[in-house]
Amino acid sequence: EVQVVESGGGLVQPGGSLRLSCAVSGFIFNSEWMNWVRQAPGKGLEWVAIINKDGNVKYYMNSVKGRFAISRDNTKNSLYLQMNGLRVEDTAVYFCVTGRGFLLDIWGQGTMVTVSS
Amino acid sequence: DIVMTQSPDSLAVSLGERATINCKSSQSLLSSSDNQNYLAWYQQKVGQPPKLLIYWASTRGSGVPDRFSGSGSGTDFTLTVSSLQAEDVAVYYCHQHYGAPLTFGQGTKVEI
Numbered sequence: 001e002v003q004v005v006e007s008g009g010g011l012v013q014p015g016g017s018l019r020l021s022c023a024v025s026g027f028i029f030n031s032e033w034m035n036w037v038r039q040a041p042g043k044g045l046e047w048v049a050i051i052n053k054d055g056n057v058k059y060y061m062n063s064v065k066g067r068f069a070i071s072r073d074n075t076k077n078s079l080y081l082q083m084n085g086l087r088v089e090d091t092a093v094y095f096c097v098t099g100r101g102f103l104l105d106i107w108g109q110g111t112m113v114t115v116s117s
Numbered sequence: 118d119i120v121m122t123q124s125p126d127s128l129a130v131s132l133g134e135r136a137t138i139n140c141k142s143s144q145s146l147l148s149s150s151d152n153q154n155y156l157a158w159y160q161q162k163v164g165q166p167p168k169l170l171i172y173w174a175s176t177r178g179s180g181v182p183d184r185f186s187g188s189g190s191g192t193d194f195t196l197t198v199s200s201l202q203a204e205d206v207a208v209y210y211c212h213q214h215y216g217a218p219l220t221f222g223q224g225t226k227v228e229i
Contacts, residue, residue: 035219045159045167045210047219059217062118095166102214103157107166 002026002106006096009111016086020111022079022096030074033099036081038092049081050099086115119143119213123222130227136198138225140211145191155215158187158196162207171196203229
């Protein structure tokens with residue numbers, strides 16, 4: 001059974017930084033793309049970033065380009081999201097999602113990020 | 118960016134009746150290389166992460182009941198729940214996995 005577990009969320013002030021982590025098991029981690037998707041309270045789904053299996057191809061949504069960085073460590077079956085220059089509008093639950101190509105497949109439970117002064 | 122638009126925003130359906138949700142994309146999701154439509158549907162129940170229901174417009178995900186079906190091609194797609202059950206109360210999202218940036222519809226809330 002595939003398990004996806006996010007961690008690292010919390011309360012941060014505007015302009016601050018946070019690093020999210022995602023641990024994946026029961027899955028051939030180094031064979032698939034991986035994603036971060038977010039959901040603001042009471043709102044819809046918003047894709048954030050994707051990384052290929054080797055970690056050398058990355059895409060981002062426009063509003064996080066230059067502020068967020070997706071990365072992975074295939075030796076640890078782990079995915080990361082470094083978030084800098086956080087804004088109030090980045091407040092959301094952040095989901096780690098396995099991919100089959102660009103298809104979003106298995107979702108973790110999410111980790112809450114709150115940006116507030 | 119590919120814009121995904123769902124309709125309606127919400128609908129109320131009686132138990133055992135059919136629910137139909139529409140999704141329109143701003144450009145074709147049909148790939149000429151493999152003749153597949155890169156359109157997926159997700160179900161999100163309250164307090165839970167989304168679950169993959171349908172991909173390639175009409176292929177059911179693992180363990181998804183056959184009362185859920187997807188249809189359509191190009192820019193117009195439909196999710197149908199043939200006989201709504203109480204456990205189907207949720208928000209449903211369409212999603213294009215054709216290319217980055219990946220995008221979602223705004224969601225459709227289905228109630229009894």
